Amino acid sequence: xxxKILILIIILLALVAxxxxxxxxxxxxxxxxxxxxxNEERGGIFGFLNFGGxxxxxxxxxxxxxxxxxxxxxxxxxxxxxxxxITTTPISxxxxxxxxxxxxxxxxxxxxxxxxxxxxxxxxxxxxxIPQVYNALWLKNGNGxxxxxxxxxxxxxxxxxLIDPTGTSTAVTKEVVTTFLPDxxxxxxxxxxxxxxxxxxxxxxxxxxxxxxxxxxxxLTGKEWLLDWIDTQNIFVTSKASAQTPGYGYSYSLxxxxxxxxxxxxxxxxxxxxxxTLFSETAGNRISLSSFNRGTGETTPLSPATFPEKCTFxxxxxxxxxxxxxxxxxxxxxxxxxxxGVYSSEDAIGLYNLETTEYTVLHTPELSLxxxxxNTSSDNKxxxxxxxxxxxxxxxxxxxxx
Amino acid sequence: xxxxxxxxxxxVFVPIFVFxxxxxxTLPSPYSLTNFEITLSxxxxxxxxxxxxxxxxxxxxxxxxxxxxxxxxxxIGQGTDSTSFTVGNLGSRYTLGxxxxxxxxxxxxxxxxxxxxxxxxxxxxxxxxxxFYKGKALLTNQSDIVFYAQPxxxxxxxxxxxxxxxxxxxxxxxxxxxxxxxxxxNSFLLETGFLPTSSQITxxxxxxxxxxPTARGTASAPFANPALLVYENSSLYGTLYNNALASSFTLxxxxxxxxxxxxxxxxxxxxxISWKLNEAQVSGNENGNTITFRNENNSxxxxxxxxxxxxxxxxxxxxxxxxxxLIFGQQ
Numbered sequence: 008x009x010x011k012i013l014i015l016i017i018i019l020l021a022l023v024a025x026x027x028x029x030x031x032x033x034x035x036x037x038x039x040x041x042x043x044x045x046n047e048e049r050g051g052i053f054g055f056l057n058f059g060g061x062x063x064x065x066x067x068x069x070x071x072x073x074x075x076x077x078x079x080x081x082x083x084x085x086x087x088x089x090x091x092x093i094t095t096t097p098i099s100x101x102x103x104x105x106x107x108x109x110x111x112x113x114x115x116x117x118x119x120x121x122x123x124x125x126x127x128x129x130x131x132x133x134x135x136x137i138p139q140v141y142n143a144l145w146l147k148n149g150n151g152x153x154x155x156x157x158x159x160x161x162x163x164x165x166x167x168x169l170i171d172p173t174g175t176s177t178a179v180t181k182e183v184v185t186t187f188l189p190d191x192x193x194x195x196x197x198x199x200x201x202x203x204x205x206x207x208x209x210x211x212x213x214x215x216x217x218x219x220x221x222x223x224x225x226x227l228t229g230k231e232w233l234l235d236w237i238d239t240q241n242i243f244v245t246s247k248a249s250a251q252t253p254g255y256g257y258s259y260s261l262x263x264x265x266x267x268x269x270x271x272x273x274x275x276x277x278x279x280x281x282x283x284t285l286f287s288e289t290a291g292n293r294i295s296l297s298s299f300n301r302g303t304g305e306t307t308p309l310s311p312a313t314f315p316e317k318c319t320f321x322x323x324x325x326x327x328x329x330x331x332x333x334x335x336x337x338x339x340x341x342x343x344x345x346x347x348g349v350y351s352s353e354d355a356i357g358l359y360n361l362e363t364t365e366y367t368v369l370h371t372p373e374l375s376l377x378x379x380x381x382n383t384s385s386d387n388k389x390x391x392x393x394x395x396x397x398x399x400x401x402x403x404x405x406x407x408x409x
Numbered sequence: 410x411x412x413x414x415x416x417x418x419x420x421v422f423v424p425i426f427v428f429x430x431x432x433x434x435t436l437p438s439p440y441s442l443t444n445f446e447i448t449l450s451x452x453x454x455x456x457x458x459x460x461x462x463x464x465x466x467x468x469x470x471x472x473x474x475x476x477x478x479x480x481x482x483x484x485i486g487q488g489t490d491s492t493s494f495t496v497g498n499l500g501s502r503y504t505l506g507x508x509x510x511x512x513x514x515x516x517x518x519x520x521x522x523x524x525x526x527x528x529x530x531x532x533x534x535x536x537x538x539x540x541f542y543k544g545k546a547l548l549t550n551q552s553d554i555v556f557y558a559q560p561x562x563x564x565x566x567x568x569x570x571x572x573x574x575x576x577x578x579x580x581x582x583x584x585x586x587x588x589x590x591x592x593x594x595n596s597f598l599l600e601t602g603f604l605p606t607s608s609q610i611t612x613x614x615x616x617x618x619x620x621x622p623t624a625r626g627t628a629s630a631p632f633a634n635p636a637l638l639v640y641e642n643s644s645l646y647g648t649l650y651n652n653a654l655a656s657s658f659t660l661x662x663x664x665x666x667x668x669x670x671x672x673x674x675x676x677x678x679x680x681x682i683s684w685k686l687n688e689a690q691v692s693g694n695e696n697g698n699t700i701t702f703r704n705e706n707n708s709x710x711x712x713x714x715x716x717x718x719x720x721x722x723x724x725x726x727x728x729x730x731x732x733x734x735l736i737f738g739q740q
Contacts, residue, residue, distance in 0.1 A: 097646050115645040138645075141540075157647060162540055162541070228557045228559040229533050229555070229557040231533050246531060246545070247546075248543070249545035251631050252547075255559075267529070267561065343545075346544040347542075347638055347672070348652045395651050398646075398651060
């Protein structure tokens with residue numbers, strides 16, 4: 008009798024071992040390589056691993072969902088967009104350094120990490136501690152970054168050049184060369200080729216390489232402006248927005264000419280590329296979204312409404328904008344309350360065709376996302392964005408969308 | 410005697426001759442007494458604006474069916490004493506012509522040159538907002554506001570004029586603000602007072618050369634109320650301006666530092682901030698804008714917190730934050 012029980016136990020243990028082995032075999036490709044440094048530094052980890060409904064899901068993030076891919080496009084092979092959380096702690100800014108690698112700055116420490124979107128591994132690129140980085144803007148394919156911090160309400164801006172370890176150093180992290188820029192640079196934008204910056208300080212705009220930049224290339228009328236590079240020679244300038252006031256948008260060429268493109272639009276917020284300016288307008292407490300064709304001068308309404316800052320342009324096979332789109336927009340003073348952090352949106356992710364005005368829902372997350380600073384990989388297979396609610400970094404797989 | 414007589418004639422008639430000569434210079438010809446007068450609306454068209462024009466003849470009867478309108482030599486209207494057209498971008502130039510015949514058979518013509526010009530007016534309230542705030546600072550009572558004029562004025566060659574080539578005439582309450590008007594003066598400071606005042610201003614911009622179009626613009630800034638928002642000031646991440654605290658908030662660890670951010674208070678005088686914990690006054694940091702709450706006994710419960718801001722120099726400016734229920738310990 009005892010012998011039979013013993014054999015039964017051995018068989019059961021063997022079955023459990025086999026099951027465990029199978030499980031490990033089928034999931035090892037998706038395993039994150041979380042090194043100790045990362046955990047210590049509160050840096051990025053993939054907070055959610057897509058194990059097909061596994062209970063190993065951490066509290067942040069979400070894997071495959073009931074994605075709502077465009078069903079009207081019959082010719083598309085349907086691959087459900089996969090939403091993934093890259094960090095569980097706030098970041099300051101992120102960029103693609105390859106089609107599948109994301110580089111970002113941890114807001115608390117200023118440490119820099121690379122996250123691989125295929126292997127889900129994360130590695131530290133710089134461990135130079137610069138605390139409380141409010142903004143990080145990337146240049147030169149991730150080899151340069153501007154940090155903005157606060158010191159007694161004074162905005163401090165530092166340019167960090169990342170270089171490979173020199174000589175016989177065995178360090179795996181990059182070395183940093185810092186350049187301190189003038190105080191109170193109120194707004195920064197990076198040129199589309201990532202080689203230059205435009206810095207707004209008071210009413211002066213300086214343009215160039217941040218490691219060696221002058222004081223002013225042109226001067227704006229007043230101080231309350233936001234900069235947005237159109238192309239390497241032109242910068243779009245929009246007045247800071249309120250629902251209570253009309254806004255203006257101008258195109259400044261680096262050769263000195265100024266062209267007014269958007270005139271007296273209440274609550275104006277914008278997002279511009281070389282062919283289109285997406286802009287939102289406030290009427291009463293409702294916002295609307297439109298596309299201004301910079302070539303023809305025509306304005307086309309788009310629906311549903313969103314803030315242009317929630318969008319990024321895609322120009323593969325047409326003119327598109329991928330945007331976070333609020334599921335509902337309350338009757339509140341926008342965009343003021345959104346900027347103040349009083350109102351926070353619950354976004355779906357959608358695609359606007361700027362030529363046909365067709366709108367397609369790409370993904371409807373079940374959790375709360377208030378999307379800002381979206382950006383796509385150069386092959387348009389991944390959307391990268393920050394959730395304004397907690398400043399964490401996310402990615403959405405856009406494969407077969409374009 | 411002869412000399413005296415000649416002098417008398419000269420004295421009496423020469424001035425009459427000279428006066429008559431001048432008068433003849435300024436006097437219209439018999440036909441031009443009944444010339445066209447072209448009236449434009451608006452008087453100073455902006456770029457891409459639609460313009461209405463009307464021709465009138467005073468002292469004679471115009472045969473309307475003979476009227477022909479031309480714009481840069483192209484016929485744009487016939488048989489009517491009015492027309493409309495849309496001007497182009499800044500730098501464009503139009504010669505509007507009208508010709509018609511009077512009942513007495515006399516043909517008249519007139520032309521006028523239109524150079525589109527405009528002025529945009531922005532305003533920036535001198536009020537508080539947090540660093541990195543992407544929205545606009547709003548005007549409140551007892552705050553200052555600066556209006557800026559951005560002119561779009563070109564000369565007859567189509568060259569855009571710079572501020573130093575333009576004279577700015579600022580008006581408020583119907584009167585010209587002499588001290589703030591002049592060549593290159595493209596900004597105007599308006600101080601709003603204790604009593605409700607209008608923030609409406611008008612600016613006229615014209616070339617210092619006296620030749621060229623005049624651009625006019627009017628703007629007024631609405632008055633808003635000061636506001637006070639509370640954010641978490643994280644020791645690790647800094648102030649989390651992305652999320653204003655309201656209603657209930659769970660203490661993430663054993664302590665939390667809150668920051669009060671006054672919106673739209675005058676920058677001229679400091680803002681005083683006070684904190685209330687369960688209706689009792691508590692002290693913040695040196696500036697008063699941040700305060701740390703610590704759960705020293707690891708107890709659990711709720712606390713009601715709000716903050717108030719006032720401006721001693723501007724008694725109309727005060728605000729109270731939303732009441733925040735801070736939840737701490739195990740619930």
